[in-house]
Each structure stands twice: as structure tokens, then as C-alpha cells.
Amino acid sequence: MMHELRIRVGPAAFRIGSAWRAPVAALERLYAAYPTPSYCDYTVRLEPARPWRRWLRPSVMISGDYMLPDAAPLPLVQGLLAAEMGMNLQMALGWRRHLLLHAGAAEKDGRALVMTGMSGSGKSTMAALLGESGWRFLSDEFALLGLEDGAVHPFPRLVSLKNEGIEALEQRVGHQRLGPRLRGTPKGDIRHLVPSHDAIQRMDEAALPRLILFPRFGEARAIRTVPPSELFMRLTQASTNYVALGEAGFAALTRFCETVPARAIDYRRGEEGLELIDQLWAQFP
Amino acid sequence: MTPIRRLAATLRDPRLAGSFGARQWNALIAVARAERLIGALAVRLEGRGLPVEVEAVLADARRSSEQERRAALWEADCCRRALKDYHGKAVLLKGTAYVAANMDAGAGRSIGDLDILVAEKDLDEVEKALLAAGWEWVKEDAYDDQYYRRWMHELPPLIHRERDRMIDVHHTILPRTARPSPDPAAMLASAIALQPDAQQKGVRLAKFSSWHGLHVLSPADMVCHAIAHLFADGEMEGGLRNLWDIDRMLREFAGSANFWDALAVRARRHQLLSHVRRALRLSERIYGTPVDEKLRGHNSRMDNLFEARLMARDGWGRQTRPLLRLAFTIRGHAMRMPPAMLARHLWTKWRRS
Numbered sequence: 019m020m021h022e023l024r025i026r027v028g029p030a031a032f033r034i035g036s037a038w039r040a041p042v043a044a045l046e047r048l049y050a051a052y053p054t055p056s057y058c059d060y061t062v063r064l065e066p067a068r069p070w071r072r073w074l075r076p077s078v079m080i081s082g083d084y085m086l087p088d089a090a091p092l093p094l095v096q097g098l099l100a101a102e103m104g105m106n107l108q109m110a111l112g113w114r115r116h117l118l119l120h121a122g123a124a125e126k127d128g129r130a131l132v133m134t135g136m137s138g139s140g141k142s143t144m145a146a147l148l149g150e151s152g153w154r155f156l157s158d159e160f161a162l163l164g165l166e167d168g169a170v171h172p173f174p175r176l177v178s179l180k181n182e183g184i185e186a187l188e189q190r191v192g193h194q195r196l197g198p199r200l201r202g203t204p205k206g207d208i209r210h211l212v213p214s215h216d217a218i219q220r221m222d223e224a225a226l227p228r229l230i231l232f233p234r235f236g237e238a239r240a241i242r243t244v245p246p247s248e249l250f251m252r253l254t255q256a257s258t259n260y261v262a263l264g265e266a267g268f269a270a271l272t273r274f275c276e277t278v279p280a281r282a283i284d285y286r287r288g289e290e291g292l293e294l295i296d297q298l299w300a301q302f303p
Numbered sequence: 304m305t306p307i308r309r310l311a312a313t314l315r316d317p318r319l320a321g322s323f324g325a326r327q328w329n330a331l332i333a334v335a336r337a338e339r340l341i342g343a344l345a346v347r348l349e350g351r352g353l354p355v356e357v358e359a360v361l362a363d364a365r366r367s368s369e370q371e372r373r374a375a376l377w378e379a380d381c382c383r384r385a386l387k388d389y390h391g392k393a394v395l396l397k398g399t400a401y402v403a404a405n406m407d408a409g410a411g412r413s414i415g416d417l418d419i420l421v422a423e424k425d426l427d428e429v430e431k432a433l434l435a436a437g438w439e440w441v442k443e444d445a446y447d448d449q450y451y452r453r454w455m456h457e458l459p460p461l462i463h464r465e466r467d468r469m470i471d472v473h474h475t476i477l478p479r480t481a482r483p484s485p486d487p488a489a490m491l492a493s494a495i496a497l498q499p500d501a502q503q504k505g506v507r508l509a510k511f512s513s514w515h516g517l518h519v520l521s522p523a524d525m526v527c528h529a530i531a532h533l534f535a536d537g538e539m540e541g542g543l544r545n546l547w548d549i550d551r552m553l554r555e556f557a558g559s560a561n562f563w564d565a566l567a568v569r570a571r572r573h574q575l576l577s578h579v580r581r582a583l584r585l586s587e588r589i590y591g592t593p594v595d596e597k598l599r600g601h602n603s604r605m606d607n608l609f610e611a612r613l614m615a616r617d618g619w620g621r622q623t624r625p626l627l628r629l630a631f632t633i634r635g636h637a638m639r640m641p642p643a644m645l646a647r648h649l650w651t652k653w654r655r656s
Contacts, residue, residue: 020619031356033329035619056325057356061333063619083336083620114363264370 020063024054028162028173028221029115031055032105036064037072041097048098048176048197048210051218060084060112062104067091080104084111096200099208102178109160109173110258116162116171117263117270120256121230123156123170124148129228130170131299132161132278134256140235140291143183146211147288148295150190155217156225165263165270168277169224177211184209186288229302230280233291237284241294244280306330306618307543310340314547315591317347328357330618337620338543342368342411368411375399375414378468382417383517385436389429392518394420394494396473396528400519401548403497408551413544416460416469420520422491423474430458430472438463438470446651454480454640476528476573477535480640485531485573494518522556523569530582531575538628538635542613543589549582550590563595570598585609 020035021042036042041064062082066072076094080103092100109118121134122145131148133141142158149155155174162171176197179187184207188196197210212218232244232252244252253271254260260267279302285291304312309331313319323331335341345364353361379399386393394400396418401409421429438461442448451459456479458472475487497517520528526549533545556562570579583599584606586592612631615624622628636645 033333055356057354058329058332059356059360061329061336061620063621065621083333112363114366115359262367262370264373266366 023049024056024058025049026053026055027105027175028157028171030060030109030113030173031058032060032062032108033058034062034064034101034104036097036101037066038064038076038078038094038097040094041078041101044098044197045101048212051212051215060105060108062101062108064097064100064104080107082108084108090204092203096203098197098210099178099200099203099205102176102210105175106159113162113259114263116164117267117274118257118259119161119163119253120159120258121161122158123161123172124153125156125170125172125225126153126299128225130156130161130225131295132170132227132230133233134161134230134253135232135234140183140233140288142178142180143186143235143288144233144291144295146177146179146183146187147190147292149177149214149217150187151292154220155213163227163270163274164224165266167224168270168273169226171224172217172221174213174217174221177213178205179209179211181206187211227274227278229298230274230278231295231298232280232282234282234284235291236286239286239290239294240282240284241298242282244282246275246280249280250275305614306334307338307614307616310334310338310344311543311589311614314340314344314347315589317351320348320351320353325354328354332357332360333620334616334618337616339413339541340544340547342371342413343544343547344411346411365411368413371412371414372402372409374468375402375417378417378466378470379403379517381436381463381466382419382433382470385438386429386432386516389421389425389432389516391422391425392491392494392496393429393516394491394518394520395497396420396476396520397532400525403517404519406552407555408548410551412548416471418457418471418473420473420476420487420490420494423487426458426472426474433461433470433472437465441469450648454478456481476531478639480644481535482638483531483535483574483578485527485575489569489572490520490524490528493521493524495521521565521569522552522559522562523565524573526552526556526566527569527573527575527579530570530578531573533582534578535575535638538632539609539612546582546586546589546613550586550592553583553586553592553594557593563598566595567598581606581609585613589613 021039023034023042023045025032060083064078067077067079071077077091078094078097078100079091080089080100082104084107119134121132122141123130123132124145133144135141145155145158156172157174158177160173162173164171195212200208281298283294285294335344341364345361348361379395395403398412398414399417401412440459441462442459448459456473456475456477460469460471462469476485477483495518529549533542570576580600583594587594612627615622615628617623
């Protein structure tokens with residue numbers, strides 16, 4: 019009865035079960051280049067909110083090993099988003115092998131750039147843009163910070179492009195790398211982007227962090243230094259498992275804040291953001 | 304074998320784990336998480352050289368439960384400090400008690416809220432001390448607040464404003480309205496003081512800085528409480544985990560002299576004898592627990608239904624058998640309060656929702 023799909027993204031393996039074929043078919047197309055694991059870390063379920071909701075105005079309830087008690091169901095046409103949210107939920111609530119930072123990340127010259135900030139700050143779009151302009155895309159959602167090695171481990175799931183981000187990327191990549199446009203989701207319009215072949219092939223290659231940025235989209239161009247104390251506080255809030263990791267999380271985060279320079283950048287357009295990033299990247303060899 | 308039966312069988316005999324394939328592991332892990340038994344399973348399977356992917360999941364679970372243990376003991380210590388001027392006994396219950404007393408039932412156990420038991424006459428004093436130390440009311444609703452104070456076995460839940468952790472202050476172990484009415488005064492009277500490095504009545508203690516003023520229930524009462532929690536309080540949600548607690552305790556306490564006699568005496572005193580008998584039978588059936596034959600009594604046909612309820616989950620972690628679960632939900636409510644009162648309560652809750 020359940021349609022099953024198994025996907026590995028970086029170090030995490032998922033088993034997705036769906037009451038409908040459609041979300042699994044959409045995932046199969048977009049995740050075709052990803053490895054299929056035998057053993058899975060997490061189970062994600064896409065189920066009807068009520069039995070009759072399988073056919074009648076079908077709506078998807080997101081559940082799995084880890085769940086939020088009051089998550090609102092999504093219409094079936096947004097099944098792809100439901101699967102993405104289900105996978106994120108397992109990572110956010112369950113993952114203990116790395117310190118999880120809610121952040122985008124990309125790699126160049128063997129070192130990682132981490133970008134964090136509020137939802138809508140543009141970090142997803144920026145990570146995707148970097149991935150199309152000479153950087154290796156690592157993640158648009160979770161940067162996995164190694165507890166022992168201090169490196170940023172890739173989690174290159176599909177990029178979840180939102181609103182203005184969709185147009186910015188549509189101009190640069192072919193349609194075969196894009197999912198359907200999902201209109202009117204709780205997060206606005208969404209379109210999924212398959213990361214580059216290289217990003218997927220090298221999903222097990224970690225990189226030591228060289229710079230962390232707090233991008234802010236839509237403001238006049240500016241650069242501000244973020245002191246380690248502020249960085250620490252902001253990153254405890256950006257981490258979903260900092261508290262659950264206890265001492266190991268504290269040690270990893272302290273080391274990160276003491277060794278990685280941090281800047282806040284404001285920019286009006288994607289190109290301006292890329293320029294600022296190149297400028298800062300050159301300053302911190 | 305269904306995945307949930309495989310979970311019970313593997314907890315009972317970890318050697319089985321060597322023969323599972325990937326599909327079986329995926330289902331087993333999902334079921335164990337859903338039943339909140341993943342930590343216990345991970346502790347049971349430690350060092351067996353399983354596939355690396357499985358070992359990674361189990362190591363995560365052990366790390367999580369170790370952190371939960373540490374947080375639970377810290378919370379108990381915060382409570383101890385808040386109650387330093389209270390001269391009655393404060394008794395740790397459930398998961399926190401199991402880890403504080405260093406019991407097998409605490410190994411890998413998930414622990415959420417802090418549950419303590421104090422004398423009913425002291426509730427005001429304890430409540431004031433906790434409020435002064437930073438705990439705050441969760442239930443804003445006057446009806447809920449009144450309902451708790453008048454009918455429940457605990458104060459309305461309190462959450463600490465800085466640590467965001469909940470404490471349930473009990474004055475007995477079942478709602479006042481429930482059919483069995485246990486004897487909390489007797490429980491308090493025989494509760495055991497936690498002291499570092501002491502060995503008392505079969506309860507070993509966690510090495511921890513200071514336990515001054517904190518207690519745990521005596522072994523027989525602890526088992527009675529776990530059994531009341533399994534059967535008489537609620538809908539048997541998460542029953543397999545509660546039964547695992549009971550299995551661990553029975554095995555650990557069985558070695559001490561007169562344990563089974565003490566259990567029979569306490570079960571009668573707390574009006575839980577039939578529940579205790581059934582729990583022994585189910586624990587024996589599902590986890591192979593060696594139990595006292597006289598006390599366990601004869602199998603009943605109802606036992607099959609209880610077992611089916613405990614096993615109502617599939618390999619995706621979903622609950623199955625909705626009608627059976629509904630029957631147990633109704634039974635749970637019927638045991639908790641008389642029908643007229645239940646109707647009035649549900650009516651009020653419905654009008655307000």
C-alpha cells in the first residue's frame with residue numbers, strides 16, 4: 019500500500035513512504051542521481067490526514083520517526099514540499115552526528131563558506147547561485163559541523179528555491195534540473211533545483227570552514243564584522259541540536275566561533291551579493 | 304514475525320539481531336522510535352558488531368539517552384535545591400527515579416518531565432517553593448486549573464521559565480476519580496532516601512553530588528506505580544515501553560529476599576492486585592520475564608486483547624487496529640472517572656475548544 023523510496027543525502031539515509039504514487043514519482047525524477055541506501059537512518063511518511071483524504075481533496079500529513087504535534091497538512095500537489103519538510107524534520111529533531119546549523123554552505127579552494135540568517139534572508143538562493151558560479155554547492159538548509167574534525171559536511175539535498183530566487187536560477191539552469199513550480203505554499207511559491215552533478219558526486223567530501231556570513235537580501239550594500247560573542251549567540255539559535263548534543267555541541271560551536279571569521283553583509287541584488295562574497299573570500303585566505 | 308514483535312523479541316534476546324537484513328532493520332528502527340524504546344534497544348545491542356549503518360543509528364540513540372539522563376538528574380537536583388527548606392519527603396518517580404537509583408530500567412530510557420510525589424497536605428508549601436524558584440503555570444484556563452486541583456492526582460503542570468522543563472507534582476499515583484485508589488501515605492512512609500554509595504533494599508544509587516531530601520519508592524511500590532501507569536492511567540499509549548520498565552524492575556528486584564511477597568502485599572494495599580497479576584503475565588509472555596507463579600495467576604482471554612493492543616503498530620511506525628485502540632481509549636476513560644462525570648467533563652472541554 020505504501021510507495022517506498024530510499025535516498026541518501028550526505029551522511030543521512032531516508033526511507034520515504036507515501037500513500038500516493040505521485041510524490042514518490044516526483045522525488046524519483048529529481049533524486050535520480052543520488053545513491054539508494056539499503057539501511058536508513060530515518061523513516062518519513064506522507065499519509066492522508068484522514069482516511070477519506072486519500073481521494074477526497076487529498077491532503078498530505080507529514081510524519082515519521084520524529085513529528086511535530088500540530089503540523090498543518092499540505093494539498094497533494096505540494097507533496098514534494100511535504101517530503102522535503104519531512105526529511106528536514108528528521109534531521110532537525112533527530113540528528114546527533116554533527117552540530118546542525120540552519121545555514122547554506124558552498125566550497126571553493128578546498129574550504130567552506132557558511133551562510134546563515136533568518137528565513138528569507140536569501141541564503142538558499144545565494145548557496146544555489148554560488149553552486150552555479152564556480153563553487154561546489156554543499157547545502158542550502160543544514161550545514162553539518164563535524165564534532166571531532168570541525169569540518170563542514172555536505173548535505174546537498176534539493177535546493178528549495180523561493181519567490182525571487184526561482185527567477186534568478188531559472189535563467190541559469192536547464193529545465194531538466196528543476197521541479198514543478200508549487201504555487202501558494204505556506205512559504206510562497208517554491209521550485210526545487212537539483213544541485214550540480216559535481217555537488218552530488220562529492221557529497222561525502224567535507225571541507226574546513228574559512229568564513230561565515232550573515233547575508234541580508236534587499237538592503238543597501240554594507241559589510242559589518244560580527245564579534246565571536248555575538249556569533250556564538252546567533253549560532254546557538256541557528257542550531258537545531260545544540261542543546262541536545264550537550265557538551266559535544268558546546269565544544270564544536272566554541273571552536274568554530276573562535277577560529278572562523280564572521281561578517282554580516284547586506285545587498286540589493288544577487289550579483290551584488292556574489293561580488294561581496296568574492297571580495298571577502300579573498301580577504302581570508 | 305511482525306516488526307513490533309521482532310522489537311520485543313530482540314529486547315528479550317539481543318542475539319537475534321545478528322540475523323536481520325536491511326529491510327528488517329529499517330522497520331525495527333522505525334518501530335523502536337515510535338515506541339520510545341530505541342534507547343533501550345541501543346543499550347541492549349551495544350558491542351554486537353552490527354552493520355555500520357545500524358551501529359551509527361544506535362550510537363545516536365545512546366548519545367541521546369545519555370544526554371536525557373544527565374538533563375533529568377540535573378532537573379532533579381534543581382528541584383532538590385528549590386525544596387531545601389521543605390522537611391517532608393520528595394519522592395522521584397518514573398524515569399528520573401530509575402536513573403537516580405541507577406536501575407536497569409533507566410538504561411537507555413527516554414525521560415521527559417520530572418515527576419515527584421509529596422504528601423497531599425504539603426502541596427501548598429511545595430507549590431509555593433517551586434513558584435519562588437522560577438517554575439510557572441502552564442494551564443492558563445481556570446476550568447483546567449480547577450479540574451486538576453479538585454480531581455487529579457497531581458498539581459496542574461509547571462514549567463521552569465529558564466530551562467523550559469516541566470514538573471508534575473503528584474500527591475498520589477492515580478486520579479482521585481479512578482477506580483483503584485492506591486495508598487500514597489504508605490508509599491511515602493516506605494520511600495527510600497537517596498544517598499550516595501548506599502545499598503538499600505535492592506536499590507543501587509547513581510553516584511551524584513548530593514541527594515539530600517530526595518527519595519525513591521520502595522521496590523514493590525515502584526513496580527506497583529509502573530503497573531498503575533501502564534493499565535489504569537490512560538489508553539495504554541506507549542505500553543510496550545512501560546512494560547519494558549516493569550520487566551527490567553522485576554528481573555532486578557527478584558533477587559532480593561521476599562520481593563514477591565512484598566509485591567503481593569503492596570498490590571493488595573494499593574488496590575492493584577488484578578493489574579499486577581496481569582502485568583506479570585504480559586511481561587512473561589512478551590519479554591520472557593521470570594515471575595512468581597502464584598502471583599501471576601492464570602491466563603485470561605482478555606490477556607490476548609491486551610497483548611494485541613501493545614502490538615498495534617506496523618513496520619512504518621504507524622498505529623494499527625483503530626477499533627481495538629478505541630476500545631482501550633474508552634476503557635481508559637471509564638477507569639479514570641464515573642460516566643456522568645466524564646460526560647460533564649467532555650461537554651465542558653468541547654464547548655471551550
